[in-house]
Amino acid sequence: MQFDNYNIRLLQNSDIDAYYKMVSKNRKRLEDFFTGTTSRTKTFEDTKAFLAEMLEKVNKREYFPYIIEDTKTHTIAGFLDLKNVDWKIPKTEMGLYIDEKYAGKGLSTKAFILFCEHCFKEHGFRKLFLRTHPKNHSARKIAEKAGFKIEGTIRCDYKTTSGQLVDLIYYGKLNDD
Template sequence: MNPLLFEVPLQIETERLILRAPHKVGDGEIVNQAIIDSLYELKPWLLFAQELPTVEETEINLREAYINFLKRESFRFLIFDKDSNDFIGVTSFDNIDWDIPKSEIGYWINTSYSGKGYMTEAVKELVDYGLDSLNFRRIEIRCESTNYKSRAIPERLGFVLEGTLRNEDLSADRRELTDTCVYSVVR
């Protein structure tokens, strides 16, 4: 089946969260504020956090993500608290290969909300949706070997650590080689 024919909802709900595609004008402002609030924690791990993006740059990035959502190339979801509507973070299906079919999951959280299980809850929902509704045969989570907070999520969710790729990537600041842990769940 052509991926453009998949009915992918713009919003998915969990017990405490709403995962929503970045399709609303103005999403850039709330996401940019979370980047500002969390820059110190995001900078060691994420390329986009090396320099603070402007609100306009963040808005453009989110609109491009929505275009990719519609083209079924990736699915980015903004995470909101169901009760307060506070923005919590981002999770996404990236590097989708519809021939297998498989995907990677990425994520980052506004520091104010870390340690409360929100990201684990959001990623679990994506995993379930990917395996059950998109029929993915494989879902990966890749993260730097020293990013223990990020590694905790696939470990909590029962992913298998398939291995550590040594000197596989550059650090977010592009200054040194890093090792990448590859976790997966298969159907």
């Protein structure tokens, strides 16, 4: 999927260096709400093992990690993923984070809207959903601009890196919304 000077594509083994650098650079920003990623990528070797696990899950159609690639600089500008895949419905939970250098420029919104279309069309999902902290105003704006609707608040649904239990707002979007 291409737009402007960006390409959205599945993460590959060859992305290991760029992926490790991007996560390392943004670790402080990501650690509370991407605990799995930040805890599994502390060293380059840890990151290699984590990437291998992610790619194995792709083969099983259980998880889909995508990158937003800046085609001018050939760097990773952001990351999108599909997790908690339920093929019986079919539905999936979506995740997104952006490199701090690219934040606040509309890139996340454009990428997310395009990615949603891809998920419905190419993967055949009936429903997409995401969970976000009530104070994550950026994620909430992106979800709402992409046509997601608030379906409720899930109380004490996530434990941050610091051990705090927090509520999450649940957003959903159907393929015919």
